[in-house]
Amino acid sequence: MALRLYNTVSKEKELFEPVNPGKVGIYVCGPTVYKPSHIGHAVGPVIFDALKKYLTFKGYQVTLVVNITDVDDKMIIEAANRGISVAELADEVSASYFEAMNLLGVDSIDMFPRATAHIEDMFDLIRKLMAKDAAYAVDGDVWFDVSKCKDYGKLSHRKTDDQLSGTRKLASESKRNPGDFALWKKAQPDEIGWQSPWGYGRPGWHIECSAMSMKILGETFDIHGGGMDLVFPHHENEIAQSETATGCVAAKYWMHNGLTRVKTKSASGEWQDEKMSKSLGNVKTLKELFAEYDPLLVRFFLLSTHYRRPIDFSAEALDAVQKGMMNLLRTIERVGRITKTDIFKLGCDLSLLESKAQDRDREMVKEAGQAQLRYLEALDDDFNTAGALAVLFQYSTVLNRYIDQNQLEGSCDDNARTVLAQLGAMITSLGRVIGVLTGPLNSGASDNDGLVDQLMQIFIELRAQARKDKNWALADAIRDKLKAVDISIEDRPEGAVWQQKK
């Protein structure tokens, strides 16, 4: 099976072949840490974390790097507004970013390099460009000369002429070409900055990514990712800098994820979230979102749409996906209950399954094999996680039917139990490939002292007694009243189970 990925440069799905056999380097543009992370910041990390997990599953040794921009104009303004230093602001915001990533199950990022820790590397890169006359200093600023990059525009597919006509600003006096961009920007002595060969200042936005990706992953690495909004100018400029300096292709595959549609930029430059405010109240930061929806559900939600498509966050969509995901988890838990096994931790071994299968299991085992095949095929096709998850839903239905038809709920012998556990593990082991369905959702029983747990035990016992006495009115009243406070009770063969809606 061969993975094909859509490359923004060629606008086609290309066969994935790493630069170095067996190894993959991925660089993704991370956040500027000036304000709490919003939903959009979750998309890239979740997708590329899932992609790394998939590539790892396929046997590659993957290095995933996500940069942190910790110095730029917005940071300076925000820090000044709050009366703290830029570094303090960066520490604070990045800490909450890391926490959010963790909750989202994004645990495979190997490095979060910070721009301010790589100033020297940027100097080196700028020097290289200057030596090739592709960079020039004017009065403390250093510019990149886009005319020195012959295929400038190959990523965004813009022609230089287009940019000229689109450039509103008059060609700056100090620039050679209107399209030239800053590698180094002069700063005032009282502003944050570094002493450079060209004077006191701070780096331009694009240079950090070129310098860090090159330093960490090499002059040519495999995948460069980021949001579609970064295609131009950021990634185009990154290519110009890196490739002009090294003469090598910077990244073999450029992958861009779709943007979330919850935020819009108003004329005054402020972030607004029209759709969000309409549907989800005023949720906008990840922290606020997580208060309403389990982060692992958000992860599932993000992966239930193809990564190149824009995603609309809405309560309706999130709720629908939540129900679907709960149903899958319920199947997993059901199998776990019958087999008395933690299916979440189990891996599916098809050959073991084959060897233990009885005649009546043959068809089901075949289904499992096909599900695995179709799931992986979907992922191989430009990482179609949405298509892959659909396979899980189909398989879940087939598995439930198998359990019902063979009446495994009540009794089953050791062999049948092993087979069923393995069949169930097919769901979890496939889910694990992209870091999904890794465990039960946080049911809300997270109150620190477990008081709710204890109280619920009492309610359930009382209700069980009422039902035993056929006191349906009381039993139903307990259920209805709990429902009113968002706690639902399900009567299962082996006893009642409760769940709190988050």
Place this chain on the structure above:
RNA sequence: GGCGGCGUAGCCAAGCGGCCCAAGGCGACGGUUUGCAAAACCGUUAUUCGUGGGUUCAAAUCCCACCGCCGCCUCCA
């Protein structure tokens, strides 16, 4: 103005030349099950893919036009 993306059932969403009288999820409606529910299972829910043309033996998938959303055009993932 320039460049690019998108428009598939009530909602979300795969598919991107024949396997499509279009996957999957949510919802809805019947049925099995249940004390009643929930969950699970069975069945129904787009002969049609924004609109109009065209190419082709064959189009949701390619081309053109139009309509509607959206992104980028110097620092937003």
